[in-house]
Amino acid sequence: MKKPKTKVAEAKNLIVLLGRCRNLGDVSPIHALIVRQGYAGNDYIINTLLRAYFQTGSSHSTFSIFDSIASPNLHHWNTMIRGFTSNDCFLDVTDFYHRMRQDGLFPNDFTFPFVLKACTRLLDVDLGTKIHTQVVKSGFSANPFVKTGLVSLYAKSGCLSSAQNLFDEMGERETNVVSWTAIISGYIEQGNVREALVMFRNFLHIGLKPDSFVLVKLLTACSRMGDLEGGDWICRYIESMDLIKNNVFVATATVDMYSKSGCMSKARMVFDGMIDRDEITWNTMVAGYSSNGLPMEALSLFSEMQKAKIKPDCYTMVGVLSACARLGALEYGESLIRKEDEEEFLSNPVLATAVIDMYIKCGNLPRAWTLFNVVKIRDVILFNTMITGLAMNGHGKLSFAIFAQIEKVGIAPSGNTLVGLLSACSHAGMVEEGRRYFQTLIGANYSILPRIEHYGCMVDLLGRAGLLDEAQTIITQMPREIAPNAVVWGSLLHGCRIHRNTNLAEYVLKKLIALEPENSGNYVLLSNLYTSVGRYEDSAKLRLSMRHRNIQKLPGRSWIEADDGKVHEFLVGDRTHPWSDRIYLKLKELGIEMRELGYVPTTEVVLFDVEEEEKEQSVGEHSEKLAVVFGLLKLPLEDTIRISKNLRVCTDCHSFIKLISKITGRQIVIRDNNRFHSFNDGFCSCNDYW
Known part of the structure; x- marks a missing residue:
């Protein structure tokens, strides 16, 4: 005959059973057993029960249990606060913190890190600052976990000076991966990539190892800011740690950084060195080839992707269709479209825009126009694509009609809308219309902030029309914060070539060489101008200058799709x-x-x-x-x-x-x-x- 279990043994058994729970169905029967056996008043068992519900993601079930506790102690409050934090219920965290303070209990070093994490995720810097004051008063300001929570809060909220001061107070021994990641991420989110890289170097110097999160953030930031040198240094570290083969997340971010920096050969080396590639990695490479002017490579890789049985998604198709558009591979692009659900194309504005753009750039404007009129969801990007496409095909007045549709349906035009309209005016020589659109869209009605592209379009419009003095005046009157770039000066140089103004062209070329010393196109334009007016000696000197600088003329390339679909x-x-x-x-x-x-x-x-x-x-x-x-x-x-x-x-x-x-x-x-x-x-x- 079995001996009856003692109360202690029963309690231990219940605790063991709660520790094995994996879902709500496991917890509920044990909860019922706890009530039946009279353990609802046992603080330790109830605390374990609360943790079990949180661990199975059933945080809603904890409210009634907690409210049934006659006098919850600090351990109960901390269990609730920690559980809500682990389940990303951050508003519940701050709510329970306020309730705990109203109940007369003072938080301890176990409470503060979780509440600070909730403040960080909610970006509630006001509450976080008040908690910081309580931390100091309670004597927990030296606790490294509490201080890490404060660093994260201030860094995430953009208060980098406060974050840095706290971080510096911690000392090398107290800092950890979390605090370093917080301060580095804070600099990244504020756009200070250089300082983030300095901190990252110091992080490595003291022997800590970053997680994939911070590496991806750094690579993305370098890519966004065009910091190829910094990104390349991080990539070398990643390669030295053998993360290319072992971490698809980091490897894909590396491919993306090189792709967006225009280094497709390096991107391909990383891609080829990966053991596992997911669809995001393939998409990144295809899009990278397409956006960097390597459409043949994009289509070749897409063919490999299909052989590897990787299903393309929306973004893959956008990259491939963009490559088709650049090559004029209409038949190949249409064969891809036929394989997909037409309804998906028409209802997905991103895909619809890519398809219409392909038809436009492959010279089939009627088909693009037909699709444009049946697309179900239209956004400003789709309208802009059509405006620009009509402009490139010399249909300026139709571009204006599309703009009228934008106004009619109540979609706010963007800066790219103005670029498309000015391009339409430029291609058709409609100077007055261009001036009017420029003044209207940057005026009170639309308040589009003029960008460098808009000034470039105006210079191109006026330069083509022979109004070179007015075009030059546009450049000199540009706002101080928008310095004329190579595109703006290049547009003026093109106008000089058309109207054979060699004196102004020579002045413009000096500006262009300062901005783009390696761009052969600028030298070629001026050389063409010299030869057109019989100044062969000057043309020869210019070519000699190109040779001394080792500047090679960009070779002309043309693509045509044959009837077999091959480009x-x-x-x-x-x-x-x-x-x-x-x-x-x-x-x-x-x-x-x-x-x-x-x-x-x-x-x-x-x-x-x-x-x-x-x-x-x-x-x-x-x-x-x-x-x-x-x-x-x-x-x-x-x-x-x-x-x-x-x-x-x-x-x-x-x-x-x-x-x-x-x-x-x-x-x-x-x-x-x-x-x-x-x-x-x-x-x-x-x-x-x-």
């Missing part, structure tokens, strides 16, 4: 393509036919003073000409020839392709880095104004 790339003078012999033969035949129609190559775009025959050969092998001829040979007669180019179309290629469209009866659409040119029957949609 073909051409460079100036390219002889590597399998169809090269046929392309150059056809190019020669077309040249003979065009000369009979009066075509004379525009050789002023050639940079040096060489024989005219050599100049003609140079302009005759530009990448867009090779791509156009390939399209004539490869694509069916009824297909539009669509080409994307990384530089502006030169004047000779523009004249050449206009005649090609007349001779062959083919429609040719070229998107350069500035706008669209739709050639049809000898005319271009830009009306020769670009």
Whole structure:
């Protein structure tokens, strides 16, 4: 016969059972047993019961238990405060703290850290400051856990001087990973990445090891602030700790930092060194290639992603569609869209915008317009995409109509809306309209803060129209806090080239060299201007200066999608393509036919003073000409020839392709880095104004 259990044994058994509970279903029967066996008045068991409910995430069940305690002691209050904190019920934490004080109990060093954590998460710096006073009065200010809580509170709330003072008082022995992470995170959130990096170096110096949270925050901050040097240093530390292979979270943040800093080769090295990659890692690489002007690599990696059976999400599709848009790979992009649920595209504004942007940049404006009119959720980004797309295609008045729709539906225009409208005015030469939109949108009605992009658009608009003095005045009158950048000065230089103002161009180039000493495009523009006015010696000196500075001219690249969905790339003078012999033969035949129609190559775009025959050969092998001829040979007669180019179309290629469209009866659409040119029957949609 079994001996009856003693009260002590029963109590111990109940405590053991409560410790094994994993969910509410486990706790409830034991709670009932506690009541039946008369242990509801046992402080220790009730405290253990409260902890069990909190540990299973059932914090709501604790209120009635706590209220049934006749005289709750400090341990009960601390259990409730700690439990609510662990369950992220921070308002309940502060509420119970106030109730405890009203009940006449004074907190101890166990209470303060949890209440301070709640104040930190709620950003309740007023209550936190009052608690700080209580900490000092009660003599717990030397407690490292309490002090860590105060450092976290002040750092998170932006009171960095108070946080730093407390942190400095702690001394090296009292600090821990939490306090260091708090102060480093505080500097990051205040935008002081440099100080955060200094603190992080000190953190490592004393032998502490950071968790993945602080590493990711530092990498993200460096990426956001464009601090490649700081980010690269953190990445080297991460690699030295072998975190690339073992921590997908940190490795993905490293890939993201390099991608956003434009270092795709380093991003790829990290990516290739990862053992485990999730969909976020793949998405980051695809988006990185796409946003850094490497669309072929983006599509190639997307193909690898599909082979690895990684399902793309919304952001993957946005990156891939962006790559298709840059390459003009309309057929490939459409094949991806057909695989997805059309309803999802139409109801997701991010995807819908990416699809419409792809159609616009692949030269299929009618399809983009159709989709725009059936998208279910429209935001200002979608409207801006359509305004900019119409502007690039020379449909300025339609851009204005879209802006009228924005006003009609009550969506507030953004700074990018103004950029799109000013671009529309610039491409169409509508100076008065541009001035009006600029004044209206930054005026009292809309109060859009003018940005550097807006001034750049105005300078471009006025420069193209030949109003160079007014364009220069716009630059000199820019607010002090907005210094003119290379885009603004570059727009003025382009206006100088169009209107052959060499004196102003030389002045502008000095400004550009100071800002972008390695940018070949600035030298090329001025060199073209020199040669166009016969100043060959000055052009030669400029080229010699480029050579001494080791500045290489950016090669022209053109892309065309064949009828098999494959994208073909051409460079100036390219002889590597399998169809090269046929392309150059056809190019020669077309040249003979065009000369009979009066075509004379525009050789002023050639940079040096060489024989005219050599100049003609140079302009005759530009990448867009090779791509156009390939399209004539490869694509069916009824297909539009669509080409994307990384530089502006030169004047000779523009004249050449206009005649090609007349001779062959083919429609040719070229998107350069500035706008669209739709050639049809000898005319271009830009009306020769670009």
